[in-house]
Amino acid sequence: MKNRADSMLADLKRAGLKLTPQRIAIVREIADDLTHPTAQALFERLRTTFPTMSFATVYNTLDALAGCGLMGKLALGPDSRAVRFDPNTEVHHHAVCDGCGSVVDIPVETDEPAVLPLAATLKGFRVLREERTYRGLCDRCSRS
Amino acid sequence: MKNRADSMLADLKRAGLKLTPQRIAIVREIADDLTHPTAQALFERLRTTFPTMSFATVYNTLDALAGCGLMGKLALGPDSRAVRFDPNTEVHHHAVCDGCGSVVDIPVETDEPAVLPLAATLKGFRVLREERTYRGLCDRCSRS
DNA sequence: TTGCAACTTGGAATCGTTCTTACTAAAGTG
DNA sequence: CACTTTAGTAAGAACGATTCCAAGTTGCAA
Numbered sequence: 001m002k003n004r005a006d007s008m009l010a011d012l013k014r015a016g017l018k019l020t021p022q023r024i025a026i027v028r029e030i031a032d033d034l035t036h037p038t039a040q041a042l043f044e045r046l047r048t049t050f051p052t053m054s055f056a057t058v059y060n061t062l063d064a065l066a067g068c069g070l071m072g073k074l075a076l077g078p079d080s081r082a083v084r085f086d087p088n089t090e091v092h093h094h095a096v097c098d099g100c101g102s103v104v105d106i107p108v109e110t111d112e113p114a115v116l117p118l119a120a121t122l123k124g125f126r127v128l129r130e131e132r133t134y135r136g137l138c139d140r141c142s143r144s
Numbered sequence: 145m146k147n148r149a150d151s152m153l154a155d156l157k158r159a160g161l162k163l164t165p166q167r168i169a170i171v172r173e174i175a176d177d178l179t180h181p182t183a184q185a186l187f188e189r190l191r192t193t194f195p196t197m198s199f200a201t202v203y204n205t206l207d208a209l210a211g212c213g214l215m216g217k218l219a220l221g222p223d224s225r226a227v228r229f230d231p232n233t234e235v236h237h238h239a240v241c242d243g244c245g246s247v248v249d250i251p252v253e254t255d256e257p258a259v260l261p262l263a264a265t266l267k268g269f270r271v272l273r274e275e276r277t278y279r280g281l282c283d284r285c286s287r288s
Numbered sequence: 289t290t291g292c293a294a295c296t297t298g299g300a301a302t303c304g305t306t307c308t309t310a311c312t313a314a315a316g317t318g
Numbered sequence: 319c320a321c322t323t324t325a326g327t328a329a330g331a332a333c334g335a336t337t338c339c340a341a342g343t344t345g346c347a348a
Binding site for chain 1: 293294295296297298299304305
């Protein structure tokens, strides 16, 4: 495998989607981005090198990626209402800084109970997935 | 203590806020509501018995309650964009049904590590709070 | 190379929420 | 009890994020 962007593009194609210049640009922009950007942020960045890029295309492509399981969509709190996109498809959690709003991935420790015994049942509720958000202060914000 | 609504009203007053008829109506409407309603849903319900009620007042009151720690605000997923309000101030988690979108409270089991050793440190991140969302299918949806 | 379903664009529409303005009611002051 | 200050409300405009739409364009299978 070459890199994350190329592998995502290959998967997109495999799913029957066309590899347009716009999609290629979008995928390259986010594939290795660990900051969990919003669609708006991506759009701004893309517009500098791809001036005709439209909002709808950014959203469409990100949703297509999400639909293929190549991208996560995050709603990280009632205050930051914009959806954030996460190219990390490993099982993991998130830490959100109350100070600056930054988001970092938290890998699942190998010694903890694998996020959840999948399809466990909780009060008549069939649990398929568990999401955790740790809130607090990032290194930088807890100093200042 | 009489009931949840009265105790919330007392706390509101103690916080220096006036007990207006609007606030009393809003608090009574949500105090014992376990469905995590949106501001819109509450507004619709209130409007039937309090026709002059305005959106701004609903939001103001819910935010005031949240500011006093009497109400939680939830962003439960990228698909349901509306903020949901939760009068349950106990430490607990949430289970969200992929089918119907319903939300139920999940109490923290006494045998699990108290949500998190408070202020634990994670990769240089000072953790103050942990939120968990279990996703899957509710009893009703997993049958049909 | 061609044909067409899939795609892109730009702007309008929508949704949930916040803001603004003017009005009203309550609480403090003398 | 009049007077002032302050807090709260109503209605709708404004806002930010996202989705929809109509019209034009293009990747790619055959």
